[in-house]
Amino acid sequence: MRYQFVDCRWELGSPGKGRQLYLAGHIPGASFLDVDEDLSAPPGPGGRHPLPSADDFARAASLAGIGEGVFVVAYGNMGGPERLWWLLRHFGHDDCAVLELGGWLGPLHSGEEEIEPADLEPRPREDDTISANELARRLEELVIVDARRPERFRGEANPIDKVPGRIPGARNAPWDEALPELPEGELVAYCGSGVTACVVLHRLALAGRDGTLYPGSWSEWEQLGLPITRD
Numbered sequence: 001m002r003y004q005f006v007d008c009r010w011e012l013g014s015p016g017k018g019r020q021l022y023l024a025g026h027i028p029g030a031s032f033l034d035v036d037e038d039l040s041a042p043p044g045p046g047g048r049h050p051l052p053s054a055d056d057f058a059r060a061a062s063l064a065g066i067g068e069g070v071f072v073v074a075y076g077n078m079g080g081p082e083r084l085w086w087l088l089r090h091f092g093h094d095d096c097a098v099l100e101l102g103g104w105l106g107p108l109h110s111g112e113e114e115i116e117p118a119d120l121e122p123r124p125r126e127d128d129t130i131s132a133n134e135l136a137r138r139l140e141e142l143v144i145v146d147a148r149r150p151e152r153f154r155g156e157a158n159p160i161d162k163v164p165g166r167i168p169g170a171r172n173a174p175w176d177e178a179l180p181e182l183p184e185g186e187l188v189a190y191c192g193s194g195v196t197a198c199v200v201l202h203r204l205a206l207a208g209r210d211g212t213l214y215p216g217s218w219s220e221w222e223q224l225g226l227p228i229t230r231d
Helices: 017-024 054-063 080-090 132-137 150-154 197-206 217-221
Strands: 002-008 070-076 096-099 143-146 187-190
Touching: 002 017, 002 080, 070 080, 080 096, 080 197, 187 197, 187 217
Parallel strands: 002 070, 070 096, 143 187
Antiparallel strands: none
């Protein structure tokens, strides 16, 4: 088995910023996958970062050196590496770990890398996502976790959410804070657009607990006229 580092840095509202950071300096031999272009479908009714199709993701991952017999080490910021970790598991490739951005103490390379393509054969799971309609029907029976920062969870006006608020019954577990103790039960995680929620799901997985992603997250929910709560 060979290892492939993958740089997943990005910046909300600044397309192309991640690649700029990659070209300025990255772990030697690392490939790059863009959260907006490679790890998401185009924004629309499904939210700002809908899940990519199996074919599109497999194509991007293969060009990044990901395939059979490759162990992926994803690194980045703001949920980028955890989004890749989650997508790989979703499409049937479990050999992936997440490296904290500050955990690399070795040299960095600048510019492009010669990446050996691989062959990722997607095998999508059907049990790790939930739709808005199913979530709305099951609000009373699920443990719903909102990974956004507290002010957005409370429903304060902000430049990101068109309709401030949260899904009724949700508990706040900000992606950039320690994971709080959560009650037992079937857990669903969401955030603004389905990226930082993967941080919560990754932490849960490390603790031995499964969770489901609501991919559209708030950027879909706020468009649908479904119930919302504000403090």
